[in-house]
Amino acid sequence: xxxxxxxxxxxxxxxxxxxxxxxxxxxxxxxxxxxxxxxxxxxxxxxxxxxxxxxxxxxxxxxxxxxxxxxxxxxxxxxxxxxxxxxxxxxxxxxxxxxxxxxxxxxxxxxxxxxxxxxxxxxxxxxxxxxxxxxxxxxxxxxxxxxxxxxxxxxxxxxxxxxxxxxxxxxxxxxxxxxxxxxxxxxxxxxxxxxxxxxxxxxxxxxxxxxxxxxxxxxxxxxxxxxxxxxxxxxxxxxxxxxxxxxxxxxxxxxxxxxxxxxxxxxxxxxxxxxxxxxxxxxxxxxxxxxxxxxxxxxxxxxxxxxxxxxxxxxxxxxxxxxx
Numbered sequence: 617x618x619x620x621x622x623x624x625x626x627x628x629x630x631x632x633x634x635x636x637x638x639x640x641x642x643x644x645x646x647x648x649x650x651x652x653x654x655x656x657x658x659x660x661x662x663x664x665x666x667x668x669x670x671x672x673x674x675x676x677x678x679x680x681x682x683x684x685x686x687x688x689x690x691x692x693x694x695x696x697x698x699x700x701x702x703x704x705x706x707x708x709x710x711x712x713x714x715x716x717x718x719x720x721x722x723x724x725x726x727x728x729x730x731x732x733x734x735x736x737x738x739x740x741x742x743x744x745x746x747x748x749x750x751x752x753x754x755x756x757x758x759x760x761x762x763x764x765x766x767x768x769x770x771x772x773x774x775x776x777x778x779x780x781x782x783x784x785x786x787x788x789x790x791x792x793x794x795x796x797x798x799x800x801x802x803x804x805x806x807x808x809x810x811x812x813x814x815x816x817x818x819x820x821x822x823x824x825x826x827x828x829x830x831x832x833x834x835x836x837x838x839x840x841x842x843x844x845x846x847x848x849x850x851x852x853x854x855x856x857x858x859x860x861x862x863x864x865x866x867x868x869x870x871x872x873x874x875x876x877x878x879x880x881x882x883x884x885x886x887x888x889x890x891x892x893x894x895x896x897x898x899x900x901x902x903x904x905x906x907x908x909x910x911x912x913x914x915x916x917x918x919x920x921x922x923x924x925x926x927x928x929x930x931x932x933x934x935x936x937x938x939x940x
Contacts, residue, residue: 636742639742639798640742640744640756640758640798642798642800643742643744643796643797643798643799643800644744644746644756646800647672647729647744647746647794647796647800647802648698648746648754648756649697649698649699649727650672650673650726650727650728650729650794651670651671651672651698651746651747651748651754651793651794652670652671652672652673652680652695652696652697652698653668653670653695653696653748653753653754654668654669654670654671654682654686654687654693654694654695654705654719654792655667655668655693655694655695655696656668656669656686656687656690656692656693656694657690657691657692657693658688658689658690658691659689659691664691667686668686668748668751668789669682669683669686669687669747669748669789669790669791669792669793670682670686670746670747670748670789670790670791670792670793670806671686671695671719671792671793672728672729672746672792672793672794672802673726673727673728673729674728674729674731674802674829675726675728676723676724676725676726676727676728677723677724677726678720678721678722678723678724678726679708679718679719679720679829679833680695680705680718680719680720680721681716681717681718681792681805681825681829682716682717682718682719682791682792682805683715683716683717683791683792683805683807684710684711684712684714684715684716684717684771685712685715685771685791685807686717686791686792687707687710687717687719688710688712688717690707692704693705693706693707693719695719695721696753697726698754703721703722703723704721705719705720705721706719706720707719708720708832708833708836709831709832709833709835709836709837709838710837711828711831711832711837711838712770712771712772713770713772713774713776713838713840714770714776714820714824714825714828714838715768715770715771715776715807715808715820716805716820716824716825716828716829717832718829718832718833729794729796729801729802730800730801730802731801731802731822731825731826732796732797732799732801732802732803732822733822733823734778734780734803734804734821734822734823734824735821735823737761737764737780737797737803737821738761738764739760739761739762739763739764740760740761741760741761741797741798742758742759742760742761742797742798743758743759743760743761743780743782743783743784743795743796743797743803743804744756744757744758744784744795744796744797744798745757745758745759745782745784745785745786745790745793745794745795745796745806745817745819746793746794746796747786747789747790747791747792747793747794747806748789748790748793749786749787749788749789749790750787750788750789751789752789755790757784757785757786758784759782759783759784759785759815760782760783760784761780761781761782761803762781762782762783762815762816763780763781764778764780764781765777765778765779766778766779766780766781766818767779767902768807768808768818768820774902774905775902775905775906776807776820776824777824777906778821778823778824779807779818779819779820779821780795780803780804780818780819780820780821781816781817781818782795782804782817782818782819783815783816783817784817785815785817786806786809786817787809790806790809791806791807791808792805792806792807793805793806794806795819801822802822802825803819803821803822804819804820804821804822804825805819805820805822805825806818806819807819807820831910838910839910839913839936839937840908840909840910840913840936840937841908841909841910841912841913841917841934841935841936841937842877842878842908842934842935842936842937842938843877843878843879843884843908843932843934843935844873844874844877844878844879844880845870845871845872845873845874845877845879845884846870846871846872846873847868847869847870847871847890847901847904848868848869848871848901849866849867849868849869849899849900849901849902850866850867850868850869850889851865851866852864852865852866852867852889852891852922856922856925859925860922860927862891862927863897864891864897864898864899865899866899866900867889867890867891867898867899867922868889868890868891868898868900868901868903868904869887869888869889870884870885870886870887870888870889870890871886872886873885873886878932878933878934878935879932881932882919882930882931882932883930884919884921884930884932885923887923888921888922888923889921889922890904890919890920890921891920891921891922891927892919892920893907893908893917893918893919893920894907894917894918895918895920908934908937910936912934913934913935913936914933914934914935914936915933915934916931916932916933917931917932917933917934918930918931919931919932
């Protein structure tokens, strides 16, 4: 008769953890002290609306990254750290187009994150979300990177590009918290879930977040170019594409031109169709918005335009987009 199996010898807890558990636990332990709970009071309809979210330190002197939709329009922002300290916070800069914002508290020795390069991510890679969902502070969930290169519509209507899709469970209150790799590096900023869906959550990629926070620190805002048109995506008839040697199936039709705008001064007219900017094909309005970044402010920019049956180049010097 076979002898009963010997019991597993007692060992240290760390030795019992498998490789996956060790990776998640190590990353969570490293990043959790950088994550904060954010409470917000916002004026609304003659009263006050209260909300909450997450954020994380990216410098030791009190700069935090969070979502724009967490703090936008806030009258009062309170931050609670992992060790229970509470601080009043101020908004340094807010960019609704990327759903990111930078806030600041008064401290000099905050634990802060390291950013990873989201351009190096692979599908299936471990993704760990840390935040304060539904009021449960410093909650850790883990999953994988489900997809890369997604686009997400911001509250302003502009597309956020290069969004990371993950199945790490997120809930209201996770917004603004970090999505981190097994190495404990931030690979995204948790920003959205699809209500009713199972395991479909999104984070603004770390490369985008680093660009936005650097612009906010430098200028107090993210600078974007403006030419002064209203436009919509339209299909290009096949006959026209063949005649003009165009590769894309659609372009951007101008439906309005603001007086004395860069577009008006350059001679663009309602009905003109933009098909390229500086030689880069423009297949829709989102492509055009993406190409009008801060690097084109005050820079001579070439627009390829269809006017009637004529294909011509128009040179425009965009100005900086101003927000009310």
